[in-house]
Amino acid sequence: xxxxxxxxxxDDGGRRRWALVLAGCVLALLLGTLRGAGLTDDDDFYAPAGxxxxxxxxxxxxxxxxxxxxxxxxxxxxxxxxxxPMAKYVMGASWWVFTDVLHVLPTLDGARAGVSLxxxxxxxxxxxxxxxxxxxxxxxxxxxxxFLLPRFFFHSQVATLDVPVASLTTLAGYLAWKGRRSGPxxxxxxxxxxxxxxxxxxAPFLLVAVVLHWLLRSWRGFAVSAxxxxxxxxPVTLPRMILVGPVLFLALWPHLWFDTVPRLGxxxxxxxxxxxxxxxxxxxxxxxxxxxxxxxxxxxVAVVPSTVLVLMLLGAGGGxxxxxxxxxxxxxxxPDDDTERDSLRAFLxxxxxxxxxxxxxxxxxxxxxxxxxxxxxxxxAVLAADGAATVAASLGRWMKDARxxxxxxxxxxxxxxxxxxxxxxxxxxxxxxxxILGPRGAEALGMENTYYDVADKDLALWISRDAPxxxxxxxxxxxxxxxxxxxxxxxxxxxRTDIRTSDEANADYVVLTHERRWNTYAxxxxxxxxxxxVHERTLDGVRLYTVYRRx
Amino acid sequence: xxxxxxxxxxxxxxxxxxxAAPRPAAWPAVVFALAVAWAGAHRACTADGxxxxxxxxxVVEAVGQAAPQALVVVHPPxxxxxxxxxxxxxxxxDVTLALPADALDxxxxxxxxxxxxxxxxxxxxRLRLDGERDADGVTVSFHAGALGGAPAPAAAAxxxxxxxxxxxxxxxxxxxxxxxxxxxxxxxxxxxAAAQRWNCPGMDEWNYVGLRTLPIAGRGRxxxxxxxxxxxxxxxxxxxxxxxxxxLVGHGLSDGAAGAQGGQPVDLAVTAGAAARALRxxxxxxxxxxxxxxxxxxxADVLLEVTTPxxxxxxxxxxLEVEP
Numbered sequence: 001x002x003x004x005x006x007x008x009x010x011d012d013g014g015r016r017r018w019a020l021v022l023a024g025c026v027l028a029l030l031l032g033t034l035r036g037a038g039l040t041d042d043d044d045f046y047a048p049a050g051x052x053x054x055x056x057x058x059x060x061x062x063x064x065x066x067x068x069x070x071x072x073x074x075x076x077x078x079x080x081x082x083x084x085p086m087a088k089y090v091m092g093a094s095w096w097v098f099t100d101v102l103h104v105l106p107t108l109d110g111a112r113a114g115v116s117l118x119x120x121x122x123x124x125x126x127x128x129x130x131x132x133x134x135x136x137x138x139x140x141x142x143x144x145x146x147f148l149l150p151r152f153f154f155h156s157q158v159a160t161l162d163v164p165v166a167s168l169t170t171l172a173g174y175l176a177w178k179g180r181r182s183g184p185x186x187x188x189x190x191x192x193x194x195x196x197x198x199x200x201x202x203a204p205f206l207l208v209a210v211v212l213h214w215l216l217r218s219w220r221g222f223a224v225s226a227x228x229x230x231x232x233x234x235p236v237t238l239p240r241m242i243l244v245g246p247v248l249f250l251a252l253w254p255h256l257w258f259d260t261v262p263r264l265g266x267x268x269x270x271x272x273x274x275x276x277x278x279x280x281x282x283x284x285x286x287x288x289x290x291x292x293x294x295x296x297x298x299x300x301v302a303v304v305p306s307t308v309l310v311l312m313l314l315g316a317g318g319g320x321x322x323x324x325x326x327x328x329x330x331x332x333x334x335p336d337d338d339t340e341r342d343s344l345r346a347f348l349x350x351x352x353x354x355x356x357x358x359x360x361x362x363x364x365x366x367x368x369x370x371x372x373x374x375x376x377x378x379x380x381a382v383l384a385a386d387g388a389a390t391v392a393a394s395l396g397r398w399m400k401d402a403r404x405x406x407x408x409x410x411x412x413x414x415x416x417x418x419x420x421x422x423x424x425x426x427x428x429x430x431x432x433x434x435x436i437l438g439p440r441g442a443e444a445l446g447m448e449n450t451y452y453d454v455a456d457k458d459l460a461l462w463i464s465r466d467a468p469x470x471x472x473x474x475x476x477x478x479x480x481x482x483x484x485x486x487x488x489x490x491x492x493x494x495x496r497t498d499i500r501t502s503d504e505a506n507a508d509y510v511v512l513t514h515e516r517r518w519n520t521y522a523x524x525x526x527x528x529x530x531x532x533x534v535h536e537r538t539l540d541g542v543r544l545y546t547v548y549r550r551x
Numbered sequence: 552x553x554x555x556x557x558x559x560x561x562x563x564x565x566x567x568x569x570x571a572a573p574r575p576a577a578w579p580a581v582v583f584a585l586a587v588a589w590a591g592a593h594r595a596c597t598a599d600g601x602x603x604x605x606x607x608x609x610v611v612e613a614v615g616q617a618a619p620q621a622l623v624v625v626h627p628p629x630x631x632x633x634x635x636x637x638x639x640x641x642x643x644x645d646v647t648l649a650l651p652a653d654a655l656d657x658x659x660x661x662x663x664x665x666x667x668x669x670x671x672x673x674x675x676x677r678l679r680l681d682g683e684r685d686a687d688g689v690t691v692s693f694h695a696g697a698l699g700g701a702p703a704p705a706a707a708a709x710x711x712x713x714x715x716x717x718x719x720x721x722x723x724x725x726x727x728x729x730x731x732x733x734x735x736x737x738x739x740x741x742x743x744a745a746a747q748r749w750n751c752p753g754m755d756e757w758n759y760v761g762l763r764t765l766p767i768a769g770r771g772r773x774x775x776x777x778x779x780x781x782x783x784x785x786x787x788x789x790x791x792x793x794x795x796x797x798x799l800v801g802h803g804l805s806d807g808a809a810g811a812q813g814g815q816p817v818d819l820a821v822t823a824g825a826a827a828r829a830l831r832x833x834x835x836x837x838x839x840x841x842x843x844x845x846x847x848x849x850x851a852d853v854l855l856e857v858t859t860p861x862x863x864x865x866x867x868x869x870x871l872e873v874e875p
Contacts, residue, residue, distance in 0.1 A: 269812045276807040283673025285655060288766050288807050288866070306593075310586040314579055387579075394580035409583055416590050434589050437670060440597035444627040446673025477756045503753030514628075514649075520756045522651035523743050541599070541629045 019127035027120035037157040038454040041481040047111035047159040049080035054092025077255040086198035087164035090114040106492035119156035122167035130385040138385035146381035148417035150428035162374040168196035179237040190240035194248025209351040277367035280517035283446025295366045306434040307413040315383030319349030352379040439540040455485035460495040474507035477518035600667040609686035621660040627669035657697030665690040734782035767803040774868035779859040787855040798843040801870035808866035809836035824851030
C-alpha cells in the first residue's frame with residue numbers, strides 16, 4: 001500500500017507530491033492567520049446558512065427529526081436560498097469539525113475555514129497546472145502568484161462564494177482538460193462541474209470555454225457532404241459535464257426538490273435581474289446604472305502587484321499566441337508534449353477571457369472590486385508561470401547560471417507580493433498595485449478605497465480595550481451591515497459583550513468609513529469634522545475609517 | 552532543491568548551440584526589471600508636497616476669484632492638513648475633501664485645489680473646466696456645470712414643471728416635514744441643502760427624502776426619492792400649499808428595482824385638505840400619473856404617506872404638481 005501511495009505521489013516527476021506540499025503550505029498560512037481577517041457583510045449570510053444545511057444533513061443521514069419531510073427541508077434551506085449550497089456545505093462541515101467537535105475555532109471562523117480548505121484545493125490544482133506547463137518552478141510560481149495576491153488572500157479567508165467558485169471551476173477545467181483522453185478524469189470533470197454549478201452562477205460559463213477550445217482544435221473536422229454535416233470527435237468530457245452537472249445541481253440542492261420549476265425560475269431571475277449595487281469608479285458614482293465594460297479590466301490591472309502583473313500578462317500573451325497558432329494551423333498539430341502544453345495554454349487563456357468577459361461584456365451589475373471575476377486569478381496565475389519562464393529565458397542573455405535565471409523572476413515577484421500582502425494586512429481589500437500608483441493613486445483617481453463593509457477586528461480590540469462600560473457605537477455611511485457583523489464579533493469573543501451598536505443619537509462613538517460610493521459621505525464627513533478623532537486607520541496615508549468620540 | 556527534473560520548456564532545456572535556436576528576446580527581462588524598479592519608485596509620484604505659508608497665501612488669493620458659493624475641494628483626499636490650513640485662512644468658505652452629490656452632478660461650482668504630486672482627481676473629469684491657475688506650484692482649477700453626457704442637474708432638466716408657477720416641488724422641499732412613523736419614530740430633520748434632501752438620522756443611508764434623477768421607463772426622471780420602510784410609514788408633509796383644481800401625482804420605481812424578484816407594491820396615500828386618495832404602485836417598470844381632485848382649492852397641507860409590505864429594492868420616487 002505504501003509503495004502504491006509513493007508511486008502515486010512520484011508519478012509525473014513528483015507532481016502530486018509538490019502540489020500537496022504547496023497546498024499544505026497555503027492551508028497552514030490561511031488557517032494560521034484566519035483570526036486576523038475582518039468580517040465581510042456576506043459572512044453573516046453564508047456561514048449561518050452553511051451551519052443550517054449541515055445540521056439538516058446530519059439529521060438526514062441519521063434519519064432523525066423528520067429530516068426528509070418538506071417542512072424540515074424548507075426550514076433548513078430557507079436561509080440564503082438565493083445561492084446554491086455547495087460552498088455552504090463545506091463551510092458547515094468545517095464549522096462542525098473545527099467548532100462543534102474540536103472546539104479549536106469560534107463559530108464564524110470555523111465556517112470560514114471551509115473556504116480556506118477550498119482555497120487549498122485550488123492551490124493543489126493551480127500547482128498541478130503550473131507543473132504541466134513548467135514543471136516544478138511552474139507549480140511554485142503559479143501558487144505564489146495566486147496566494148500572495150493581497151485581495152485573493154483575503155477572499156480565501158472569508159465566508160463568501162467567490163473563492164469557492166474559483167476553486168471548483170478551476171478544478172473542473174483542469175479535469176476537463178485531463179479528461180479528454182482519460183475516462184476517470186472525464187467523470188471527475190463532470191462531478192466537479194456539478195459542484196461548481198452548485199456554488200455560484202458564473203460556473204456554467206466553463207462549458208463555453210470547453211466548447212470553444214474543442215472547436216478551436218477540431219474545426220478542421222467539420223464537413224458537409226451530400227447535405228450531411230459531419231462532426232469531429234467530441235471529447236468525452238463534454239457530454240458528461242452537460243448531463244451530470246445539472247443532475248447533481250438538482251440532486252444536491254434540496255431547496256429545488258419541491259416546486260422545482262418556480263424555484264429554479266426564481267433563482268435565475270434573482271441573478272438575471274440583480275439589483276444595482278453602488279460602485280465608485282474613476283470619480284463617478286454608479287448607483288442606478290450599470291458601470292462601463294472596462295471596470296473589471298481596470299480593476300484587474302489595478303489590484304495586482306506590478307511584478308506579478310508583468311508575469312501574468314507575459315503568460316497571457318503566450319496563451320493568446322498558442323491560441324492563434326492552434327486555430328490557424330493548416331493541419332492538426334502533431335500531438336507531442338509541446339503541442340499539448342500550447343493547447344493547455346490556449347485553453348487557460350480562453351477560460352480566463354470568459355471569466356472576466358462575462359462580467360465585462362454582459363449587463364450584470366459590476367461592483368465589489370475584483371470579487372465578481374475571482375475565477376480569473378487562478379488561470380492567470382498559472383499563465384504567470386509561463387511569464388516567469390519567459391523572463392528567465394530572457395535573463396539567460398546576460399546570466400550563465402540557469403538556476404539564478406529561474407529563481408529571479410519568481411523570487412522577486414513573490415517577495416514583492418508578500419510585502420504587498422504584509423503591508424496591507426488586515427485590509428488587503430484596500431490594496432492597489434503600482435500600476436495605479438498604489439492606494440494613494442487609486443484614492444486620487446476616484447476608486448473605492450474599500451468595500452464589503454469589513455468589520456475590522458483591530459477596531460473591535462481597540463474599542464474593547466479603551467471604551468467605557470456599555471459603550472454604544474454607530475457606523476456611517478452603512479450602519480446596518482455592522483449591526484450584523486459586530487454581533488458576530490461579540491459572540492466569537494473579539495468584542496466585549498457590553499459594547500453594542502446603536503443609532504447615532506445614542507452613540508458614544510461614530511465610526512466613519514471613508515467610502516465615497518455612498519452619496520451621503522461628503523455630508524457626513526463635514527458633519528463629524530468638529531468631533532474629536534480618537535482612532536483612525538490608514539493605508540499608505542489613505543484614510544480607511546475614522547472613529548469620532550461623540551460624547 | 553534537486554535539479555533532476557525533465558526539462559519540458561525552452562527555459563529548462565540544456566542550452567543549445569547558438570546556431571540551433573534563436574537567442575531569447577531581451578524585452579521580457581527589461582519589462583520585468585522596469586516593473587521591479589517601478590515597485591520601488593512609484594511612491595515618488597504621490598509623495599506629499601509641503602504646506603508652506605507662501606503656498607497657502609497663493610492658493611487663498613486664487614480661490615478668492617471664485618464665486619462665494621463655490622465649494623473648495625482639496626486634492627488629494629488624504630491631505631487633511633492642507634484642508635485644515637485652508638479652512639483656517641478661508642473663513643466662511645466651504646472646504647472639503649470629498650465632493651457632495653450636487654457638486655458631482657455639476658449643480659454647484661467647484662474650485663479644486665490640487666496639491667503637487669497626485670493623479671486625478673477622477674471626480675472632476677465630468678465637470679467643465681472654466682479656468683486654471685498656478686498658485687506657487689499648486690494647481691487651482693475652476694469648474695461649473697457638468698460636461699455633455701454627465702447627469703443632468705436633478706432639479707432642472709427632466710423635472711416636470713410645477714403647475715401655475717405658484718407652488719413648485721423643488722422649492723417647497725426645504726419647508727417639508729419628513730418623518731418615519733409607526734414601527735419606528737424618526738424625525739428626518741437633517742436638511743442637506745447641498746444635496747437638497749432630508750436625511751433621517753440613525754437610519755440607513757437610503758432613508759432620505761430628496762431630489763434625485765432616476766432611470767425610470769428608460770429615461771432619467773427628476774423626482775422625489777421616497778424609499779418606504781418595512782413596518783413603518785414614511786410621511787412627507789408640505790405645509791400651506793396653495794391648491795388648485797387638483798393635484799397631479801406621478802410615481803414610479805427605478806428601472807433597476809422595478810420587477811425585482813419578490814418586490815412588493817408601494818402604497819401612496821395622498822391627502823390635501825379634505826381630499827384624499829390611496830394609490831398603489833405595483834412592482835412593474837414605468838411612470839404612473841394620477842389626479843387627486845381638490846375642489847375649491849384654498850390653502851392646505853399636502854401629506855404623502857408611503858408604505859410597503861417589504862422595502863427590499865423599493866427605489867420609489869414621486870412627483871407633485873398643482874393643477875391650477
